[in-house]
Amino acid sequence: MSDDRPWEHSRRRPAQPRDSATPARGAGSGRPHFGRPERPALKLQTTTLWYYPSQQYSDAPMGIPGYAGATPAWVVWNLLQRYTREGDLVVDPFCGGGTTLDVARSLKRRGLGYDLQPQRPDIFRADARQLPLEDGKVDFVFMDPPYSTHLEYSGEEECIGELDAFDGSYFEALDAVLGEVDRVLKDRRYFALFVSDTWKKTKGFVPIGARLSGMCEARGFRAVDQMAVVRGNRKLEKPNFHKAAEEGNFYLRGFNHLLVWKKERESARKSGGR
Numbered sequence: 001m002s003d004d005r006p007w008e009h010s011r012r013r014p015a016q017p018r019d020s021a022t023p024a025r026g027a028g029s030g031r032p033h034f035g036r037p038e039r040p041a042l043k044l045q046t047t048t049l050w051y052y053p054s055q056q057y058s059d060a061p062m063g064i065p066g067y068a069g070a071t072p073a074w075v076v077w078n079l080l081q082r083y084t085r086e087g088d089l090v091v092d093p094f095c096g097g098g099t100t101l102d103v104a105r106s107l108k109r110r111g112l113g114y115d116l117q118p119q120r121p122d123i124f125r126a127d128a129r130q131l132p133l134e135d136g137k138v139d140f141v142f143m144d145p146p147y148s149t150h151l152e153y154s155g156e157e158e159c160i161g162e163l164d165a166f167d168g169s170y171f172e173a174l175d176a177v178l179g180e181v182d183r184v185l186k187d188r189r190y191f192a193l194f195v196s197d198t199w200k201k202t203k204g205f206v207p208i209g210a211r212l213s214g215m216c217e218a219r220g221f222r223a224v225d226q227m228a229v230v231r232g233n234r235k236l237e238k239p240n241f242h243k244a245a246e247e248g249n250f251y252l253r254g255f256n257h258l259l260v261w262k263k264e265r266e267s268a269r270k271s272g273g274r
C-alpha cells in the first residue's frame with residue numbers, strides 16, 4: 001500500500017522522523033490499530049477532545065496518502081464545516097500533499113495551497129513567510145507547519161522544519177507566518193493552527209502550542225478555542241516505545257494542539273475593544 005512508500009509521491013527525499021520520542025505522523029498515522037482502519041460516519045466533533053480512528057474518512061483519498069506529516073483529513077473537514085461557507089477562499093501555506101485543497105473542494109470551497117516542495121501541479125511554490133496573495137482576500141487559513149525538527153522535509157534553507165524550537169529560530173519564523181496570515185485574512189475571519197509540542201532527550205520540553213498561542217494573542221488575534229486532537233500513529237502502539245518512555249521518564253506525544261483564532265481588528269476597534 002502506498003502508505004508504506006511515501007517516496008513514490010515525492011519529487012524529493014521523503015520526510016524522515018528525527019526523534020524517536022516523537023513518532024512520525026503521516027504514514028500509517030491514520031491507522032492506530034494494525035490492519036484496516038475503521039471508518040465510522042464522519043460527524044462534527046462536539047467536545048474539545050477530537051478523535052477519529054482513521055486519517056481518511058472516505059474511499060476517495062484527500063491529499064496524498066502516505067505524505068509524511070500529512071494532516072488527518074477529518075480535522076480539516078471539521079474546521080471547514082464550522083468556520084467556512086460554500087464559495088469561501090481557503091488557504092494552506094504549508095500544503096504538503098494537498099489535504100486541505102481536496103477537503104475544501106469536496107465541500108465547494110475554493111482552495112489555494114503553497115509549499116516549499118509542491119507535490120502536485122495545483123500547489124504553488126512559496127515560502128509561507130511571503131505569500132503571493134493580496135491583502136485581506138482570504139476567508140480561512142489552515143496551517144499544519146513542521147513541528148520544529150521532528151521530520152526532515154525538503155532540507156532547503158527556507159524550510160521551517162530545519163529550525164530548532166530550542167534556539168528560538170523556529171518561533172521567529174512562525175511569527176513571520178502569523179504576520180502573513182494577518183495580512184491576507186479578511187477581517188472577522190478565522191484561522192487554525194495544528195501543532196505538536198516537542199521533547200528531546202538532551203534538551204527537554206518546548207510547549208510549542210502554548211508559545212504559538214501567546215504569539216497569536218500578542219499579534220492581536222482573538223482566541224476562539226483550543227482542541228486536543230488524539231494522534232493516531234502505529235508507532236504509539238509499539239511496546240518498546242512505551243518501555244523507553246517509562247525508563248527514560250518522558251512522554252510520547254499523544255495529541256496535537258488545534259488552535260483556532262479570529263482576526264477582529266476593525267470590528268474590535270470600532271467597538272472599543274482591543
Ligand SMILES: C[S@@+](CC[C@H](N)C(=O)[O-])C[C@H]1O[C@@H](n2cnc3c(N)ncnc32)[C@H](O)[C@@H]1O
Nearest residue numbers: 069070071094096097099115116127128159160
Ligand atoms: C506538516 S507538513 C504539511 C502537511 C499537509 N497539511 C498535508 O496534509 O499533506 C509541513 C509542510 O511544510 C512545508 N514547509 C516547510 N517550511 C516551509 C516554508 N517556509 N514555506 C512553505 N512550506 C514550508 C514542508 O515542505 C511540508 O510539506
